[in-house]
Amino acid sequence: MSTLDNPNDYVDPSKVSPWPTAGRYGLLAALILVVLGLVAHLTGMVDMTNQGGSSNWIINILNWGVTIGAIVLAVKQHRDEELGGFISFGRSFNVGFIVSLVIALISLVWGYIFFAFVEPGLIEEILEASREQMIEQQGMSEEQAEQGLSMMSWMFTPFMMSLMGGIFSLIAGIIFSLIVGAIMKKENPATAA
Numbered sequence: 001m002s003t004l005d006n007p008n009d010y011v012d013p014s015k016v017s018p019w020p021t022a023g024r025y026g027l028l029a030a031l032i033l034v035v036l037g038l039v040a041h042l043t044g045m046v047d048m049t050n051q052g053g054s055s056n057w058i059i060n061i062l063n064w065g066v067t068i069g070a071i072v073l074a075v076k077q078h079r080d081e082e083l084g085g086f087i088s089f090g091r092s093f094n095v096g097f098i099v100s101l102v103i104a105l106i107s108l109v110w111g112y113i114f115f116a117f118v119e120p121g122l123i124e125e126i127l128e129a130s131r132e133q134m135i136e137q138q139g140m141s142e143e144q145a146e147q148g149l150s151m152m153s154w155m156f157t158p159f160m161m162s163l164m165g166g167i168f169s170l171i172a173g174i175i176f177s178l179i180v181g182a183i184m185k186k187e188n189p190a191t192a193a
Helices: 019-042 056-083 089-118 122-136 144-150 158-184
Strands: none
Touching: 019 056, 019 089, 056 089, 056 158, 089 158, 122 158
């Protein structure tokens, strides 16, 4: 506590790695997200063939909440317990980015396992629902719908589906890390010029 009482007790951030704390919170959040996604799928809360369902929004908000919570907790612990109560915007963003990266990598692996082994027929269901939507809602003929889906077929593989999910997860995490970094930064007055 002496560091918080005396800002002259400076903790050099270059001597404290953000990886252990950020990695731990990223791993914990990723495991929570995997369990949440699996429970949502098994209970029917998520219908991946219906792209606009209200339950999908609920799950998205829960996913974002878990991600934001993990970033906030990691930055708070790193700032308060490892850096003596002070953290720059860049360091705060870095911690959030590491949390997001761990979540994205684990999500990518889990997504591949899910689409390739847990629910291998789900991609076909998504393709069929997309084809029906193109015909019914967009007024395409069956040939046009088939042609459109065949041009996009490279995207509908377990690897590409999980890769896109991981990329979107990382992008969202970067945005959340920027916001959290701006809010939680606390510059050390002793090092300010």
